[in-house]
Amino acid sequence: MKNNSLFKTATLGNHTLKNRIVLPPLTRQRSTQPGNIANELMAEYYQQRAGAGLIVTEGTQIEPRGQGYAWTPGIHTAEQIAGWRKVTEAVHAREGVIFAQLWHVGRVSHTSLQPENAAPVSASAIATERVSVFIETEPGAGALVKPSAPRALTTREVEELVQLYIQAARNAMEAGFDGIELHCANGYMVNQFISAHSNNREDQYGGSLHNRLRFLREVVAGVAECIGKEKVGARFAPLFSSTDEERTYLGMVEDDPHTTYIEAIKVLEVVGIAYLSIAEADWDNAPRMPESFRRAVRSSFSGAIIYAGRYTAQSATQLLDSGLADLVAFGRTFMANPDLPARIANDWPLNPLNSATVYGGNAEGYTDYSVYGG
Numbered sequence: 001m002k003n004n005s006l007f008k009t010a011t012l013g014n015h016t017l018k019n020r021i022v023l024p025p026l027t028r029q030r031s032t033q034p035g036n037i038a039n040e041l042m043a044e045y046y047q048q049r050a051g052a053g054l055i056v057t058e059g060t061q062i063e064p065r066g067q068g069y070a071w072t073p074g075i076h077t078a079e080q081i082a083g084w085r086k087v088t089e090a091v092h093a094r095e096g097v098i099f100a101q102l103w104h105v106g107r108v109s110h111t112s113l114q115p116e117n118a119a120p121v122s123a124s125a126i127a128t129e130r131v132s133v134f135i136e137t138e139p140g141a142g143a144l145v146k147p148s149a150p151r152a153l154t155t156r157e158v159e160e161l162v163q164l165y166i167q168a169a170r171n172a173m174e175a176g177f178d179g180i181e182l183h184c185a186n187g188y189m190v191n192q193f194i195s196a197h198s199n200n201r202e203d204q205y206g207g208s209l210h211n212r213l214r215f216l217r218e219v220v221a222g223v224a225e226c227i228g229k230e231k232v233g234a235r236f237a238p239l240f241s242s243t244d245e246e247r248t249y250l251g252m253v254e255d256d257p258h259t260t261y262i263e264a265i266k267v268l269e270v271v272g273i274a275y276l277s278i279a280e281a282d283w284d285n286a287p288r289m290p291e292s293f294r295r296a297v298r299s300s301f302s303g304a305i306i307y308a309g310r311y312t313a314q315s316a317t318q319l320l321d322s323g324l325a326d327l328v329a330f331g332r333t334f335m336a337n338p339d340l341p342a343r344i345a346n347d348w349p350l351n352p353l354n355s356a357t358v359y360g361g362n363a364e365g366y367t368d369y370s371v372y373g374g
Contacts, residue, residue, distance in 0.1 A: 005320035006313065007345060010053060010327060012304050013179060013230030013274035015097050017053035017327070020320060021341050024277070024308045024329035025056045025101040025181065025235070029360040031073040031083075033139070036061070038073045038083035043090040044367050048338035050096030053327060054306075056181050056233075056277070057087070059103030062168035064115045066189070068105030068147070070136040071360055075100060075168050081175045088176035099179040099233060100172040102165060102223075106189030107150035107198070110135050114148075121157070122150035123192045123199040123206070123215075131187065134359070142360070155203045161189075162218045169223040169232075179231035182219060184264070185279050186237050190216055194264060195254060209263055217267050224271050233306075234268055235277040236261055241287040258293055265300045276301050277329070280309030294324045313344045339371040348372045 010017040023046075032039040038060075046055055060075040061067045067074070074080045084100065091098045107122035112135045114120055132144040153161065165182070172180045184190035192198040193215040199206050205214050224232050238261040239253040254260040268276055278297065280289050289309075297305060307319060308329035316328035334340045336353040343350060349372075357365020 004317050006317055010304065012054060015178065017097060019053040019341055020327045021052050021344070022306055022327050022329035023049050023052040023055045023334045024331050025058050026331055026335060027058050027069065027072060027359065028366065029069060029071040030366060031071050033071060035077065035079055036067070036072060036074040037079050038087050040086060041363060041367060043086040046087050046098065047090035047094055048367060049334060050091045050094035051339060051341040052096065055091060055096055055098040057098065057100050059101045059183050062102050062104050063164050065121055066104035067113050068109040069134040070113070070142045075102070075171050075175065081171050084175035097178050099181050100177045101181045101183050102168045103183045104189035106192045108147055108188060109133055110145055111148045120148055120150040121153050123152065124201055125150055125152045126198050126200065128187065152201070158205055158215060162222055165219045166222040166226050169227050173227050179233065179274065180223065180227070181233040181235055181277065182223065183235055184216060185235045190219065194260065209260060213264055213267055216264060220268060220271050220273065224273060229272045230274050232273040233275040233277060234273060235279060236264060237279040238289070238293065239281055239287065240290060258296065262296050262300055265297060269301050273303060275304040275306060277306040277308065280307060282309045298324050336369050338369055343372055
């Protein structure tokens, strides 16, 4: 497969990517405690996967209130910035390109993870359902629990939160990242403003879709002005379903997902950011993304488009050849195969994923997966 579409170069902002294979953001919970600091083990993990055309880090919280799971890294302290610098230097040593995913979980959190055990913050005081967060119960051990009820941010606090995103982007540049990805998916903070299911505000950030997109507009414009639009990407996770169970998955299946997300994508297009990443539903029997939506995405956004969602080398190649995507991300397979691009290129067999070691722990199931022939 060395000559297929996956191995053509691609332009992303100011970068020419060596292939179209992406390591997407994957929560692994290996940061150093206390302090949620990226470390040498994480640097090794990302360096092992520097054969990707693009690496996007696991979500890294932009402020203390942005954390919803124990042991996830942050990017808001000097120690965290220094820790991430170890990662970026390791990836750059292998000529990789790496973006930091900036993350704020909003209401998907627990008081034990919040400063002074306060309530999580969100667009509105509406609790999320059918989702769990992970808290530490003792050093190195934890449990899944129900999120705590959130409180609504004041208008002034929303404006301050926009500035925290901008500062996090600035921190990422200080840490040596090539760019940042805004996590606007999976029911987290930006998504909580966009969705009518989680936003019942009566100020300029709520009500109409235009108003619910205001927070997104301000964050995207702010970080682009700060670090350069060519260094900015954003991720959405549109869900297309009408069943009650799927509608309440993180509370974020819109009544009209096509209109909601195409309008959100147009916000990105106005600013002119480098890329849009679309995370497709990837659980068993998940609703399929309509072809009409993919075509609308392509016609609405002129930057690079990334899709992620249980792709194989064959299905990824078909998507690239259709012209509807520029890059394709491989999550679970890249966890288990640090040399995934080489394995795809040479049609080598793949390591199976050890699902028991995905979240938390040490090198086992993280940096000890074999490379082919090694």
